Amino acid sequence: MTTVATGHPASAATSDGKRVGPLLRAWRERRRVSQLELALRADSSARHISFIETGRSRPSEEMVLRLAEHLDVPVRERNSLLLAAGYAPHYPETPLDSPTLDALRQGMERLIQGYEPYPALVVDAVYNVVAANRGIMMLLEGVPESLLEPPLNAMRLTLHPEGLAPRIRNLREWRGHLLAQMERQIALHRSEPLRALYEEVAAYPVREAEHEHEPADPVPHFALPMQVEHEGRTLSFISSISTFNTPMDVTVAELAIETFLPADPATVKYLQSLLP
CATH class of the missing domain: 1.10.260.40 (lambda repressor-like DNA-binding domains)
Incomplete structure (x- = not known):
């Protein structure tokens, strides 16, 4: 930038x-x-x-x-x-690595680190990862190095058939949610790079997973959870996205902080034991 x-x-x-x-x-x-x-x-x-x-x-x-x-x-x-x-x-x-944004970068890093052991990350206008905490890196364990080369892209990491997609138990629902989110942003921002990313990830093949035929989780949720496998366990998260109020800089206006709130007690207990 x-x-x-x-x-x-x-x-x-x-x-x-x-x-x-x-x-x-x-x-x-x-x-x-x-x-x-x-x-x-x-x-x-x-x-x-x-x-x-x-x-x-x-x-x-x-x-x-x-x-x-x-x-x-x-x-x-x-x-x-x-x-x-x-x-x-x-x-x-302003370029994100500019000294004038030092306080902003440090504040975002403290924020997502303070959210641990739960996952949190910061993305830009095309979902490139600006910062991520240990909770996010834990979810990405086992993802091929080719997908982890900079710039990391949250949508690509989530929906790529070699990324998190095979581990997401409710992939079709979660994929539909993410694509709809991108469609709304494209309509709002008219961004060609964002449209190109959408066309890329929407074209990824969706493999039929055995667990998608299992009965739906009987636990009621107040929002659509992302249910992802990790080390033989199913972790359940509710995503929340925050942006800056009244931004006066294009770069800052296009940053978003996404946090993942555990959707059940089992996820809370597991993460707290894993990342003390």
Whole structure:
């Protein structure tokens, strides 16, 4: 990743020719918000919103940012909107290894280490693993070295037929959950690298496992668990994903911390004995 330059020549459209009006209209329609509703949220008028979308009026930089905020546009895409309107990007994209993010990296590492013995990791916008604790590395024991070469990718490690996939007892359910999650993110972020990753992992063959014919786990769960084999035991986890509130940097905005909460007492007891 590279830092976004602060000095950028003004232009009426992005490098691919897209103008700010149609882009804003696409985001508004994606959010299923009317021009009137958006105008009320942004302290404007439906007429002005219409003029912006049709190109009859050029929005100010402040208006672009205000509309983007009320439409919950991702930070990276807010920069794209500004460029399309002829303004410089507002949000920097700082490399994660930059000294200015030292405190952030150290904080994330302390957080996921403090979550041990339960698994936790940090991923970027395309699920590359930024940091992982001992609980995650325990689950990856036995995975071929070829899949563990940097950059580690959480989706690839989970769904690859030589990764965790053969060990996941409810693979079809968990795979469906992960693919649906990626589809939602693709619709939100319009990321070509993420789409390429989705097409790769969705094409992985799904082997029919004997245990998938067994009766479903009778223990009720409040969310879909990932049930994974480890050393002859079935461990059950509920996944939770956290992101940063009001990020002001593209890199930070695209980081996610995923933690795996044990879904049954047996998993708690086993992990506590394994990683004291």
